[in-house]
Amino acid sequence: MYRAPRGTSDILPEEQNYWSYVKQKAADICRLYGYERIDIPAFEDAGLFTRSVGEGTDIVEKEMYTFEDRGGNRLALIPEGTASICRAYTEHGMHNLSQPVKLYYISAFFRYDRPQAGRYRQYHQFGFEAIGSDDPALDAEVIDMVWQFYGSLGLKKLSLGLNSIGCPACRPGYLSALKEHYAGYAGELCPDCKVRLEKNPMRLLDCKQPSCQTAADSAPRSADYLCADCEEHFARLKRYLSLLGIPFKVNHRMVRGLDYYTRTVFEVEPEEESGQSSLGGGGRYDGLIEGLGGRPTPGVGFAAGIERIIFNLKNQNIAVPPLERPQVFIAYIGDEAREEAIKLAARLRQNGIGVVQAVGSRSLKAQLRQANTLGVRHTVIIGDEEIKTGTVILRDMTTAQQETVPFDGLERLLK
Numbered sequence: 001m002y003r004a005p006r007g008t009s010d011i012l013p014e015e016q017n018y019w020s021y022v023k024q025k026a027a028d029i030c031r032l033y034g035y036e037r038i039d040i041p042a043f044e045d046a047g048l049f050t051r052s053v054g055e056g057t058d059i060v061e062k063e064m065y066t067f068e069d070r071g072g073n074r075l076a077l078i079p080e081g082t083a084s085i086c087r088a089y090t091e092h093g094m095h096n097l098s099q100p101v102k103l104y105y106i107s108a109f110f111r112y113d114r115p116q117a118g119r120y121r122q123y124h125q126f127g128f129e130a131i132g133s134d135d136p137a138l139d140a141e142v143i144d145m146v147w148q149f150y151g152s153l154g155l156k157k158l159s160l161g162l163n164s165i166g167c168p169a170c171r172p173g174y175l176s177a178l179k180e181h182y183a184g185y186a187g188e189l190c191p192d193c194k195v196r197l198e199k200n201p202m203r204l205l206d207c208k209q210p211s212c213q214t215a216a217d218s219a220p221r222s223a224d225y226l227c228a229d230c231e232e233h234f235a236r237l238k239r240y241l242s243l244l245g246i247p248f249k250v251n252h253r254m255v256r257g258l259d260y261y262t263r264t265v266f267e268v269e270p271e272e273e274s275g276q277s278s279l280g281g282g283g284r285y286d287g288l289i290e291g292l293g294g295r296p297t298p299g300v301g302f303a304a305g306i307e308r309i310i311f312n313l314k315n316q317n318i319a320v321p322p323l324e325r326p327q328v329f330i331a332y333i334g335d336e337a338r339e340e341a342i343k344l345a346a347r348l349r350q351n352g353i354g355v356v357q358a359v360g361s362r363s364l365k366a367q368l369r370q371a372n373t374l375g376v377r378h379t380v381i382i383g384d385e386e387i388k389t390g391t392v393i394l395r396d397m398t399t400a401q402q403e404t405v406p407f408d409g410l411e412r413l414l415k
Helices: 011-035 046-052 057-062 084-093 136-153 169-182 191-199 201-206 210-217 228-243 306-315 334-352 363-375 384-389 410-414
Strands: 043-045 065-068 076-079 099-111 122-131 156-165 262-269 279-285 299-305 328-330 355-357 378-382 391-396 402-406
Touching: 011 099, 011 136, 011 306, 043 046, 043 084, 043 363, 046 057, 046 084, 046 306, 057 136, 057 384, 084 099, 084 122, 084 299, 122 306, 136 156, 136 279, 136 299, 156 228, 169 201, 191 201, 201 210, 201 363, 201 384, 210 262, 228 262, 262 391, 299 355, 328 334, 328 363, 328 391, 334 355, 334 384, 334 410, 363 378, 384 391, 402 410
Parallel strands: 328 355, 328 378
Antiparallel strands: 043 076, 065 076, 099 122, 122 299, 156 262, 262 279, 279 299, 378 391, 391 402
């Protein structure tokens, strides 16, 4: 018996209303802020992520699904969306468009991670990117959009963490201070952090291992090492968020997990411990497109895991509207009535009325039982007598009352 691969899951019909709800809210908020949809390939040149995400990251070293195709090209299933969006921006000459270019995506991503609650090997994200401006007002607009998106879903008790991790001009000084600080704790660090100390010291702050917490809690703060430009950028961002009435807390340990981030980084988390950890996050990546071979182009973006959003919708008991389903069931008695039922079902559907038609040779009682199970509003019953008189029996499934009505004009009556 085959089963879904570990770390993946089927999205069954009874879950689809949650997925439809989240995707529709995502599309609605993007329309309000002027973002257009883009769909990216499921796999890319593996070098795209090595150059963008960073060789010293867990994603590149441990989690990417890579393979060689028959042409000898080394490819990777996409582990995140920003690099692909920036590749598309450059490839299609979007720098010639009015800036910033605003794009959003809803896609599946793949990481060979240890499966656990809220963490999958195939997962889905809603994300958006604003490319072409370094104005902190754009950072504030992105965060405002994130805040409004979660609010539109009905999610409450969320917290916004914020930090600035500087730019290439001021970050080297911070990294030196960070390495010097952690050198005094080298013997206490977990195996992964010992490697990070050499390859990717900022990721030390993101470690969740108990043995690394003392060092992280007392580590130097990136905000204390910002250059004048980064310091002004961060101050203006905080000012704009205050003007928008968005509550935030500066989290000096926040660095995000990808190498391309500069200046602004942020995350949204549920306040309750029973909620999933980070619901989503993002930040600024002013050097990413240049690092991929394009012209210097600033950008800022955000991504949220749809599975985690749905987990929190359920955790907060938020009612999600059901998907629209057929409200008419057609039952029949006899072979001649079956043919009339087939024609009637087609006619009603052509008029925009959703129909479920009985099949097989079950009794009328069994057919009505199926109609009840489906939760339809009306059942149309056709038998020999109805064929002779050009009528049908229309049964209201909520009251069990029924009446005989003309066959012609049934569409108008049902509508």
